[in-house]
Amino acid sequence: MTSQVPAKNFREQVLKTIRLIPYGKVLSYGLVACMAGSPRASRIVGGILYHSGLRVKEEKNLPWQRVVNQKGELSTYRIGLGDLQKKLLKREGVYFDSDERIPLKKFLWKPPFRLIKKLQLPEEILWELERKFDF
């Protein structure tokens, strides 16, 4: 047995979490990481999405556009996907303020507690989530 099971599981959890984000709502990389079970792995979420983008067939039903950074900005301009992401989000009714930021007060998805509970996260991560969502 190797240690690759938990790692692979994290990736699965990340993709699963992203698929939960409702139409017209967004989550930050950090919150996705939290809900996937690893609060400090926000960077990895970006990495996973980046690599997922290279295999469009595999992940064609992934609403990747609903993941933005903590400030509500699009992190995808640097790899040339910014305009596409913005277009997809606007199509869902998400709008941007004059700083090219999404007002998270309005569009950040706050998952129902029932759903959070279902994730069976360790207590310490629940605290992190509570803090980050500013419940």
Next chain:
DNA sequence: TCAGTGACTCCCC
């Protein structure tokens, strides 16, 4: 096998 590189975020000046 191993080091490098990220669609990030937090903490500490």
Next chain:
DNA sequence: CGGGGAGCCACTG
């Protein structure tokens, strides 16, 4: 506000 450093884990050559 902002720069620097650390942590996180998947993927690549």
